Amino acid sequence: MNRVGRASVMLALGLVMARMLWTGSFGWFIQQRMQIPLLLATIVLLALGLYEGISGTREEHHKPDTVFKSTAPKVGWLMILPLLVLVSVAPTGLGAAAADRVEAFKPAEETELFPPIEESSDGPPEIRVLDFVNRAIWDESKSLQDRPMRLEGLVVNDADVPDGFLLTRFLVSCCAADGVPIQVAVRDVGQTFPNDTWVVADVVWREPDIPYTDLEDDVWNVDAELISITVDPDPPTDAYESPYE
Amino acid sequence: MVETRTSDDASHGHDHAQCDGDHDHHDHDHADQGQGTSLGRGYGPFILVIPLLLALLIRNQFDALGNADFRLWSTLFVSVCIQALPFLVLGVVVSGLIAAFVSPELVERIVPKKSVFAVPTAGLAGLALPGCECGSVPIAGRLVGAGTPPAAALTFLLAAPAINPVVLVSTAVAFPGNYSLVGARFMASLATAILVGSWWARRNDETLLSSLTADEHSHVTNKFHTFVDVAAKDLLHAGGYLVVGALAAATLQLVIPRSVINSVADSEWKSILIFAALAVLLSICSEADAFVAAGLPQFSLSSRLVFLVVGPVIDLKLVAMHAGVFGRKFAMLFAPVTLCTAVACAVIVGRFML
Structure with missing residues (x-):
């Protein structure tokens, strides 16, 4: 040339x-x-x-x-x-097709203490999906117990969660090719959403009978019960808001 | 360099001389298209605009394009390319500066004569280039062109993407508090670079290695012009091969089933081999691979060290880029030697440090 x-x-x-x-x-x-x-x-x-x-x-x-x-x-x-x-x-970025291919991220033990979650004036406090999963697995003070939280993420329908869906964000450290899904299994949804719908869900963590760390392999999910859900009116996919965590 | 320009270019030059009198500045491209005689001159904008327009026309027209797996493939392919772009640009800016300002005399003065000294020095010089592996390929090519002993340039090529501060810091961030892993990565990568460099210093088979030489610029006195010319040329050269590698990496990411990875977690040797294979096939940037390795906690640290040491020195897109810059024969020899050395270094260092 x-x-x-x-x-x-x-x-x-x-x-x-x-x-x-x-x-x-x-x-x-x-x-x-x-x-x-x-x-x-x-x-x-x-x-x-x-x-x-x-x-x-x-x-x-x-x-x-x-x-x-x-x-x-x-x-x-x-x-x-x-x-x-x-x-x-x-x-348009990673979605359900990518989440199906890669095992969900299970954070390694967090050495730092979890800071208290700040209350929000309109509804439950909004936290990142990664933070939710991290606290569910590792927080000894159980900051999620009986406390509604607001999560924003993508719907990924999965056979393991017949009564709901996997609320999913992707952890991307450099580019989408290294993306790993972080997921919370939202239960008792009562309606179905198509894959890749951005939703805002208020949920309460469902504490497992056996601690996650005693479960075998990495095939379990962090479960949560749904309080209310809306289709995200303003998904973080444009104007410099990253869809990834 | 894989270039074919001898007879082609002569004919272009000829055509050009003929056309020059007949057409004014703006008519050139159109006239050429019409005549169809001088492909290669002035057709650049067209070869670009026509496919782009076609692509725009077929957008959302076919169901196949909306297929979820195909869209995922597109996302992976485009993101590997975009992610590499800043590092590639940094790399070709440096390679352009080398071609314009580093003379063979200067190299002779700076680089130690004996490869016993030159190779380790080149390895440690890798500390100074903050970037990932895509940028260091054109730089190494130009270093050889400027008269650096190939063994030293190759050592730099292998060391720079693995031991620079950005990569070491991102490794430390991905594995918080695990400084022995950062140290092990540094040691094993540097050892790989120096061993492969020493191997080439011994072998030093000039017939295998084609290099980017600066001789075509002997007629140009303007250094800035040389800089732009070389930077642009290296960008498209290395970039083209990067695209080949990205195609392969995106495809393999989709094809390799995840169950393969999980089924081997129990055996140390199997997981070392699978991580070496993954590092080659996935072609993840050296600044990101630590985060990927951190996301696979079911494997031992030493098998993940293999992933971190092999990835920056050899992977699919690098083989494509090495073949483009140094020649296909060289790449076919260099890839297996580098891969085996890297795996061995990682296993040995891992045994002592982790």
Whole structure:
């Protein structure tokens, strides 16, 4: 590929990245903290692309004998493949299909003390799904006992939870490819939601008869009983709110 | 470098000289398309715009595109690419700077003559590059081009993504309080890099290694121009192979059933082998692999150490990138040697430190 070709690929990449940064949809694919590195990379891409495009076009016209001295292998064209997938499939992050494939995350023992959960003025306090699971398994002071909590997450229907669903968030440390689901089995729901619906659920932890740590393997769920549920009017999927924890 | 530009380019240059008088600036691309004689010149914008428009047209048109597994595959593929992009850009900026400002004379002055000194020095120099493995491939390629002994450049290639501060800190965050694991990762990775580097210093088979040379820039005096040119070229070169690797990694993530992982947790040797295989197949970024390993607590620490040591030095996307930058023959030899060395180092270090 010649310099103008290289410039086109870099500009296309840069523009698509700039758009993803602008809309926040990059959050479906990578962790929020990668935003600044991605922004810097986008700026460099656009600057390199502009310089290559301008000087490449100029070179073609003014110094015909030095043109095409500088080529890159054709494999570089493959870099538009992710752009094509983005545009044609418009993928939107991890959901039920991903949760079915990977065992839910069971946090290792928390060494720190759990801070008290602050009350909220409108309804039960909202906590992260990871925090809920962590406290359910490891909090010796049982801060979740008999106390309604508000959780926000995706619906994943599962044969193990016939009377409800697995309320799911994904733990993503770098990009969606390393995502692991964190799940709370919400029981006694009484209605069904399609997979991947964002819901806000007020739940109370159902304490297990045997402590989780005495259960075999990692096949158990943290259970919770439903108090009330609404379809999330404002799911954390755009405008810089990460869908992941 | 796998480039075919000899006869092709000559004909382009010829075409260009002919066209130049006939068309003004803006008509060029269109004229070329019409004539269809000089593919390779001026067709860049078209090869790009037409597929993008087609992709936009088929959006939401086919049920197959809405298939849940296919959408998941797309998410995984795109996220591996996007995640690597900042590190790739950092890598090619450094490789561009090397090509523009580091002369073979300078390398000769800095790098120790004897490989006994050069290889460990290059390994420790890996501490200075905060990034993951995608960025260090073009850098190593340019280092060889600038006259660095290949053994030292390869040592740097293996060490940088595994022992830099960002990776060590993220390992410490993923395994809170477990400093012996961070230390073991550092030791085993550095040992792998130095051993493989020493192996290459002994073998030093120049015929196997194709390198990125700077000679094509001898006619250019403007250093900034060289910098941009090399950075752009390396970005598309390494980036293209990165995409190949991402395709493979996303596909394998979908194909490997999770039950395989859980069924081997009971046997130490089996889990070491499975973790080495996973590190190669999943191709997870070295800044994230510690978190993945932390999420599999049913396995022993030493088998997870294998995952952390193998992943940054060799995986599917790296094999694709090595083949692109250093040549296919080299990659086919380098991959198994590196893999075996990394597994051995991780097992031995794990036995003593964990």
